[in-house]
Amino acid sequence: MYLGIIEQGGTVIGSARCKDFRERAGRVKAAKNLVLNGITNLVCIGGDGSLTGANCFRNEWKDLLDELVSSGELSKEQREKHSSLSIVGLVGSIDNDFCGTDMTIGTDTALHRIIEAVDAISTTAASHQRCFVLEVMGRHCGYLALVAALACEADFVFVPEYPHKEGWKDKLCKKLQSERDVGQRLNIILVCEGAIDMQGNSITATQVQELVQTRLSYDTRITVLGHVQRGGRPSAFDRILATRMGAESVLALIEAKSDSPALIISLDGNQVVRKQLMQCVQKTLNVQKCMKDQKFEDCVSARGRSFEGNLNIYKILSRLEPPKTASTENLCSSKYSFAVVAVGAPACGANAAVRSFVRMSLVKGYKVMGVLDSLSGLSKGNMKILNWMDVHGWAAKGGSMLGTKRTLPKDVGIESIANQIRDNKIGGILFVGGFEAYQAVVQLVEAQHLYSSLKIPLLVIPSTISNNVPGTDFSLGCDSSLNEIVSICDRIKQSALGSKRRVFVVETMGGYCGYLATLAGIAGGADAAYINEEDFTCSDLIKDCDHMSTKMENSQIKRGLILVNEKANTNFNTDFIFHLFSESGRRSFSTRSNVLGHMQQGGSPSPFDRNMGTKLGTKAAQKMITLCEKNLAEDGTVVATDPDCAVLVGVIRRKTEYTPVMELAKRTDFSKRLPLDQWWLKLRPLLRILAKHDDVYTAEAEDDDQ
CATH class of the missing domain: 3.40.50.450 (Rossmann fold)
Structure with missing residues (x-):
C-alpha cells in the first residue's frame, strides 16, 4: 500500500471527522482496537481538532483500559502489556492554522493551486481590463490569502486576523483607481472565506464585487476556488516536509517513555523541532479567543513570528501607493x-x-x-x-x-x-x-x-x-527548480512503470552542489542520488545496481529512478553510470538516460x-x-x-x-563554488533508507526551548 505514494495527493489510508471518537464510548472502542492489534505508539496526522482529540485519548488511556478490563473485553495481562500510549502529532492542514509550526503539511501545495489559478485569471483580466475577486479557503486563518497576496501582487487582501479599519471601502477604491490611472489593466483582490471587519461582521467576495462595481463601474468578476485548493499532486516542499516529519516522528516514538508528554513535530524556519502538543493546542485556542474578543493585534502575535512577518511585509508593500504619475522625476529627493x-x-x-x-x-x-x-x-x-x-x-x-x-x-x-x-x-x-x-x-x-x-x-x-x-x-530559484525536476520525475516514473522493469538515470543541474539531486531524490522517491559532496566508487555503483535488480525481482514496483548531479564525479559521470546500469542490470531491467538541462531554470516561479x-x-x-x-x-x-x-x-x-x-x-x-557547510547533507541517509538501502539516520529535531 505504501509503495509509490509520495506523488499522490490526499491520503491513501483515508481520513474522516469521526463523531464517535468525540464520545467516550468511541474512544473505548478505539483503545480496544489498538490493544488487540498490539499498538502502543500512535502517529496522528491532522489539524488542531484531531490533535486535541489524540491528546485527550492519551490522557484517558489508563482509564479506558481499566473500563475494558472491568467489562471483560480485555485481560489484566493485556492491560499491563499496553499500559502506556505514546503519541506524536504531525499537523496536516492547508489552512496553516496550527500554532507552533511555521508550515503545516499541505499548505505549500494549496498555495500552488491558488497561484496557478491567479496566473491563469490574470491573462483574461488584463485582456478585458477587469477586476477579479478571488475567494480562498481559511475560515479562521488568513495565511493562504495573505501569502498568496504577496506572491501574486494582489491589490487588496482580506484576512480575519487583521481586519481593515473603518474607511476601508474608500481606501480600496482609491487604490484601485490610482493604479488604473498609471496604466494598470487588471486588479486582483483576495478574500479569505473567514474575512471580517473591525466589528466582526463578515466580508464576502460578493460584497467586495458590488462595492467595486457601484463605486468605480469596473467590470468585476468573482472566482471561488473552493476544494480545488485541496487537490492535485503535492509540491516538492510538502513532500520533503512530510518525509522529514514522518522520519522524526518514528525516532520520537522510539525515544518516548511512559511519562513523556505527547509531542508534535513542527518546523521552525528550516529546522525540525519537537514541541509539546498541548502547549501548541493551547496557543491555537488562544488565537481563536483573541479573534472572538476582537483583540486583533494579540491575534496576529499569537499566530507566530512567521505569520506576523508576512503581514508586516504585506502592510509595507500594500501602503506603497504608486506616484500620481508613472515618472519618478519629482518623487525622489535623494542626491544619489x-x-x-x-x-x-x-x-x-x-x-x-x-x-x-x-x-x-x-x-x-x-x-x-x-x-x-x-x-x-x-x-x-x-x-x-x-x-x-x-x-x-x-x-x-x-x-x-x-x-x-x-x-x-x-x-x-x-x-x-x-x-x-x-x-x-x-x-x-x-x-x-x-x-x-x-x-x-x-x-x-x-x-x-x-x-x-x-x-x-x-x-x-x-x-x-x-x-x-x-x-x-x-x-x-531552488524551490521552483525542485518542483520542475520532481514534476518531470513523476512523469518519467509513470513511463518506466508502464514499460515495466525500466530504470531511468536522470542528470540534474547544480554544478558541484548536490542540493537539487538530493532533495529531488527525496521528493521524487528516487532509488539513489549521486553527488560530488559524497564520494562513491565503482563498487558502490555495482552494489546499487545489484540492489536495483533485487528490487525488480521482489518488489511490487517494477521501475527505478537514479539521479546524478552534473558534476558528481569526473570519471563516474551520468554517461558512465547509465552504461554501467545498462550492462550490469541487463538481465533484470532496461535502462534509459535523461539530461534535464535548462528546463530546470525555466517556468513560473x-x-x-x-x-x-x-x-x-x-x-x-x-x-x-x-x-x-x-x-x-x-x-x-x-x-x-x-x-x-x-x-x-x-x-x-x-x-x-x-x-x-x-x-x-x-x-x-x-574552486568548487560551494559553502564549506551545507545543512541539507544531514538528509542524505534518509534518502537511502527510504530506498531500502542500509544506512543510519539520526534525529535532526531540536527540543523546543520555549
Whole structure:
C-alpha cells in the first residue's frame, strides 16, 4: 500500500471527522482496537481538532483500559502489556492554522493551486481590463490569502486576523483607481472565506464585487476556488516536509517513555523541532479567543513570528501607493541613486526581489537604476531608471527581466565599473544572482582601496537554482527548480512503470552542489542520488545496481529512478553510470538516460520563491537605506568602508541575516563554488533508507526551548 505514494495527493489510508471518537464510548472502542492489534505508539496526522482529540485519548488511556478490563473485553495481562500510549502529532492542514509550526503539511501545495489559478485569471483580466475577486479557503486563518497576496501582487487582501479599519471601502477604491490611472489593466483582490471587519461582521467576495462595481463601474468578476485548493499532486516542499516529519516522528516514538508528554513535530524556519502538543493546542485556542474578543493585534502575535512577518511585509508593500504619475522625476529627493544588477544564471524569484526593492526604494525617496545586461552593462553605463509601473507583474515572471550574464568585475574591468558608479552618482548597488553575484561583490570590496567610488553599500540577494551560495539556507530559484525536476520525475516514473522493469538515470543541474539531486531524490522517491559532496566508487555503483535488480525481482514496483548531479564525479559521470546500469542490470531491467538541462531554470516561479524574493527585496531596500544614511558624508556622497556595508542578505533558519561577504569568503570553497557547510547533507541517509538501502539516520529535531 505504501509503495509509490509520495506523488499522490490526499491520503491513501483515508481520513474522516469521526463523531464517535468525540464520545467516550468511541474512544473505548478505539483503545480496544489498538490493544488487540498490539499498538502502543500512535502517529496522528491532522489539524488542531484531531490533535486535541489524540491528546485527550492519551490522557484517558489508563482509564479506558481499566473500563475494558472491568467489562471483560480485555485481560489484566493485556492491560499491563499496553499500559502506556505514546503519541506524536504531525499537523496536516492547508489552512496553516496550527500554532507552533511555521508550515503545516499541505499548505505549500494549496498555495500552488491558488497561484496557478491567479496566473491563469490574470491573462483574461488584463485582456478585458477587469477586476477579479478571488475567494480562498481559511475560515479562521488568513495565511493562504495573505501569502498568496504577496506572491501574486494582489491589490487588496482580506484576512480575519487583521481586519481593515473603518474607511476601508474608500481606501480600496482609491487604490484601485490610482493604479488604473498609471496604466494598470487588471486588479486582483483576495478574500479569505473567514474575512471580517473591525466589528466582526463578515466580508464576502460578493460584497467586495458590488462595492467595486457601484463605486468605480469596473467590470468585476468573482472566482471561488473552493476544494480545488485541496487537490492535485503535492509540491516538492510538502513532500520533503512530510518525509522529514514522518522520519522524526518514528525516532520520537522510539525515544518516548511512559511519562513523556505527547509531542508534535513542527518546523521552525528550516529546522525540525519537537514541541509539546498541548502547549501548541493551547496557543491555537488562544488565537481563536483573541479573534472572538476582537483583540486583533494579540491575534496576529499569537499566530507566530512567521505569520506576523508576512503581514508586516504585506502592510509595507500594500501602503506603497504608486506616484500620481508613472515618472519618478519629482518623487525622489535623494542626491544619489541605487542600482540593481542581475549576475549569473537566471533563476525564478529574482524578478520578485527586484520589484519589491524598486518600489520600496521609490516610496522612501530613492531613484533606482536598473542595470541591463549584467556587469558588462554596468561597465558601459547601460542602465535605465525603473519607474513604479516598470516592475508591475514581475513577481510572476521567471528568468531575469534585466538580463543576466556570468561575467565578473575583473572580466569587464573594475575601473570602468567604478567610473560608472561615480558618474551616475550611485550610492548603493543590489546584486541579485548566484555564486557569481557573491563573488562579484568580493572582488569589488577587494578593490575599494583603489577606487573610492566603490566604497558604497553592496548587497547580494542569492538567486540560483544550485543553492550553492554561503550565508543562506535557500537561494531564490531552488524551490521552483525542485518542483520542475520532481514534476518531470513523476512523469518519467509513470513511463518506466508502464514499460515495466525500466530504470531511468536522470542528470540534474547544480554544478558541484548536490542540493537539487538530493532533495529531488527525496521528493521524487528516487532509488539513489549521486553527488560530488559524497564520494562513491565503482563498487558502490555495482552494489546499487545489484540492489536495483533485487528490487525488480521482489518488489511490487517494477521501475527505478537514479539521479546524478552534473558534476558528481569526473570519471563516474551520468554517461558512465547509465552504461554501467545498462550492462550490469541487463538481465533484470532496461535502462534509459535523461539530461534535464535548462528546463530546470525555466517556468513560473513557485509561491515559495515569489514570497522569499518579495521579502528579501524589501529587506534589502531597508538595509540599503539604513547603510546609506549611516554613511552619508557632508558633501552628500556615501562613503561606506565598514565590512558590514558589503553583505549577503540570506535566510538562515527563520531569520533574515546580513552576513559580510568577506566573512563568508573564509567559509567558501571557491574552486568548487560551494559553502564549506551545507545543512541539507544531514538528509542524505534518509534518502537511502527510504530506498531500502542500509544506512543510519539520526534525529535532526531540536527540543523546543520555549
